[in-house]
Amino acid sequence: MPILNRPETMERITTSAQAEAFINEQIADIRAQVGDKKVLLALSGGVDSSVVAALLIRAIGRQLTCVHVNHGLLRKGEPEQVIRVFRDEMDANLIYVDAVDRFLDKLAGVSDPETKRKIIGSTFIDVFAEEARKLEGVTFLAQGTIWPDILESEHGIKAHHNAGGLPEDLKFELVEPVRILFKDEVRVVGKTLGLPDNMVYRQPFPGPGLGVRCLGAITRDRLEAVRESDAILREEFANAGLAGKVWQYFTIVPDFRSVGIKDGRRVDEWPVILRAVNTRDAMTATVENVPFELLSRITDRITHEVKGVNRVLFDCTPKPTGTIEWE
Ligand code: XMP
Numbered sequence: 597m598p599i600l601n602r603p604e605t606m607e608r609i610t611t612s613a614q615a616e617a618f619i620n621e622q623i624a625d626i627r628a629q630v631g632d633k634k635v636l637l638a639l640s641g642g643v644d645s646s647v648v649a650a651l652l653i654r655a656i657g658r659q660l661t662c663v664h665v666n667h668g669l670l671r672k673g674e675p676e677q678v679i680r681v682f683r684d685e686m687d688a689n690l691i692y693v694d695a696v697d698r699f700l701d702k703l704a705g706v707s708d709p710e711t712k713r714k715i716i717g718s719t720f721i722d723v724f725a726e727e728a729r730k731l732e733g734v735t736f737l738a739q740g741t742i743w744p745d746i747l748e749s750e751h752g753i754k755a756h757h758n759a760g761g762l763p764e765d766l767k768f769e770l771v772e773p774v775r776i777l778f779k780d781e782v783r784v785v786g787k788t789l790g791l792p793d794n795m796v797y798r799q800p801f802p803g804p805g806l807g808v809r810c811l812g813a814i815t816r817d818r819l820e821a822v823r824e825s826d827a828i829l830r831e832e833f834a835n836a837g838l839a840g841k842v843w844q845y846f847t848i849v850p851d852f853r854s855v856g857i858k859d860g861r862r863v864d865e866w867p868v869i870l871r872a873v874n875t876r877d878a879m880t881a882t883v884e885n886v887p888f889e890l891l892s893r894i895t896d897r898i899t900h901e902v903k904g905v906n907r908v909l910f911d912c913t914p915k916p917t918g919t920i921e922w923e
Pocket of ligand 1: 713800801802803804808844878915918919920921922
C-alpha cells in the first residue's frame with residue numbers, strides 16, 4: 597500500500613538527488629499497486645497533473661491513459677503544449693478531447709459567476725466520464741492530489757477538489773503519487789522528470805480557467821480578447837525578467853464597452869484590465885510595482901494587437917479589499 601500521510605520526519609525535497617530518490621520509490625510503489633492493470637488520468641496540463649502523468653509514464657508507460665479536455669478556457673498554447681510534451685515527447689497514451697463548443701454553448705448567456713463555475717465543473721465531469729466509459733478494463737484513477745489539499749480538506753477549508761464528482765458506475769481505486777508532497781516539492785520532482793520549466797513553474801491558474809476572467813456571460817470574441825491579451829502580458833513579463841518573480845499576473849475583460857478612436861474613427865470597444873500580484877498563501881496579496889514604461893508597452897501592444905480592445909487599465913487594489921480574481 598502507498599503511504600497515505602506525510603511522515604513527520606520527511607525532509608523537504610529541494611534537490612534533484614532527493615527528487616530522484618522520491619521518484620524511484622514512487623515508481624516501485626506504483627508498479628506494486630497497479631500491477632498490469634490500466635490507469636486513467638485527467639491531465640489538465642497544470643503542475644500537479646503533469647507531474648503525476650510524467651511519473652506514471654515512467655512507471656507503467658502505456659498502461660496509463662491520459663485524457664486532456666480542452667474546455668476552451670485554457671491559456672493560449674496550452675492544449676498544444678500538452679499534446680507536444682506528453683504525446684510527442686513522452687509517447688503517452690493521450691486522448692485529446694476538443695470540447696470547446698460544448699462548454700461555450702452551455703455557458704452562452706450565463707452571467708452569474710457561481711453558475712458559470714458550476715457549469716464548467718459539471719460539464720468537465722460529464723466529458724471525462726464519457727471518455728472513461730469508452731475505455732475497457734480501467735481499474736485505477738490517478739490524481740494530482742497534494743499534501744495541502746489533504747490538510748485543507750481535513751480542516752474544512754475546501755472540499756478536496758479531485759476525488760468527488762465522478763458518477764457511481766465509475767468508482768476507481770485511486771493512485772496518488774504526489775499526495776505527500778508540498779507544491780514546491782512537486783515542482784522539483786517535475787523538473788527532475790524533465791518537464792519544461794513553463795509547465796513546472798507556471799503561475800496558479802483557476803480550474804474554471806479564463807472563464808473567471810471573461811466577466812459576465814462569456815462570448816467567443818471577448819474570450820479571445822482575454823486569451824490574446826494574457827499571452828501578450830505573459831510574453832512582456834517574461835521579456836522584462838518578471839516571469840519567475842511575480843506570483844500571479846493575468847488579464848480580465850469586462851462585459852462593457854467605452855468609446856475610443858482608431859484610425860480616426862469612433863469605436864466602442866472593451867477595456868482590458870491588468871492584474872499583477874504577490875502573495876504567500878493567496879489569502880492576502882499586494883500589487884506588483886510594474887514599471888510604467890512596461891505598462892505603456894503592454895498597453896500599446898494590447899490596443900493594437902487584440903481585436904475589439906481600445907483601453908488598458910491596471911488594477912492597483914491589494915487583497916483585501918479586492919480578491920485576486922475578479923469573479
Ligand atoms: P481569489 O480571487 O479568491 O483567488 O483572491 C485566490 C487564488 O485562488 C485562485 N482561484 C481559483 N482557483 N478555482 C480554482 O481552482 C476557482 O474557482 C478559483 N478562483 C480563484 C486564484 O487564481 C488565486 O490564485
